[in-house]
Amino acid sequence: MNAPNLPPTDTIAAAVRIALAEDIGNGDLTAALIPATGTTHASVITREDTILCGCAWFDEVFHQVEPQIRITWDANDGDAVGAGQRLCQLQGPARGLLTGERSALNFLQALSGTASAARRYVDAIRGTRTIILDTRKTLPGMRLAQKYAVRCGGAQNHRVGLYDGILIKENHIAAAGSITAAVGAAKASAPAGVFVEVEVENLPELHEALAAGAERILLDNFSRDDIRQAVAETAGRAKLEVSGGVTLADIRGLAETGVDYISIGDITKNLRAIDLSMRIEQRR
Numbered sequence: 417m418n419a420p421n422l423p424p425t426d427t428i429a430a431a432v433r434i435a436l437a438e439d440i441g442n443g444d445l446t447a448a449l450i451p452a453t454g455t456t457h458a459s460v461i462t463r464e465d466t467i468l469c470g471c472a473w474f475d476e477v478f479h480q481v482e483p484q485i486r487i488t489w490d491a492n493d494g495d496a497v498g499a500g501q502r503l504c505q506l507q508g509p510a511r512g513l514l515t516g517e518r519s520a521l522n523f524l525q526a527l528s529g530t531a532s533a534a535r536r537y538v539d540a541i542r543g544t545r546t547i548i549l550d551t552r553k554t555l556p557g558m559r560l561a562q563k564y565a566v567r568c569g570g571a572q573n574h575r576v577g578l579y580d581g582i583l584i585k586e587n588h589i590a591a592a593g594s595i596t597a598a599v600g601a602a603k604a605s606a607p608a609g610v611f612v613e614v615e616v617e618n619l620p621e622l623h624e625a626l627a628a629g630a631e632r633i634l635l636d637n638f639s640r641d642d643i644r645q646a647v648a649e650t651a652g653r654a655k656l657e658v659s660g661g662v663t664l665a666d667i668r669g670l671a672e673t674g675v676d677y678i679s680i681g682d683i684t685k686n687l688r689a690i691d692l693s694m695r696i697e698q699r700r
């Protein structure tokens with residue numbers, strides 16, 4: 417698949433600077449054992465099937481560590497790659513390759529893990545009308561990167577943060593006094609193009625949200641039967657989203673109820689990094 421638009425380049429560069437600072441500190445003591453003039457060739461392979469993601473972060477690590485390193489990719493973000501497949505080749509100063517290795521692989525394996533998780537959920541509901549969404553449950557400092565990885569996996573992003581969407585939850589409703597009051601205030605203040613969504617916990621609250629004119633409604637921990645009833649009663653008047661305790665085993669059944677969206681925090685918060693390896697192939 418074609419990779420989606422990357423986050424801004426300065427965002428990628430800033431994340432890489434932080435990663436290198438915490439890893440290198442005052443200097444790579446082990447790489448200093450290697451002659452400064454030595455050059456080498458290396459390749460990165462994946463030890464398991466994955467959806468590749470994070471090439472730009474990988475490249476940026478070596479750009480900051482040693483700009484003379486050249487990287488040639490055999491696959492692109494969003495590509496499905498198989499165990500044992502070579503992902504890229506690197507050529508350049510040996511010290512720079514060794515210093516950047518861990519940080520570069522950390523970005524690549526984490527973002528590939530996120531993209532792969534997203535693809536599993538997307539594949540599980542293929543053929544239905546439902547769209548898989550992520551959540552704000554991301555690794556601190558890595559939100560735009562993980563949101564990008566989700567898109568590489570074929571899912572879509574919910575709001576990026578508190579600034580680009582209004583999601584009225586239980587505590588907001590309690591503070592406002594009612595669903596009706598909270599939705600009314602949100603609709604009156606929402607900037608152009610910003611969606612207003614309200615969380616409901618039962619069918620009576622759904623009815624109140626619909627009467628208040630909510631354009632998106634989050635069905636929180638509804639039973640399967642109640643979700644079907646909510647879809648029937650809403651009849652297209654608002655977009656319906658399901659969230660809460662969703663697993664890969666039950667997601668197709670949820671999608672078959674006819675909801676518009678299913679949001680899944682596990683895609684980004686329960687991250688399992690992909691097993692990758694960089695191998696030095698020659699040195700001169």
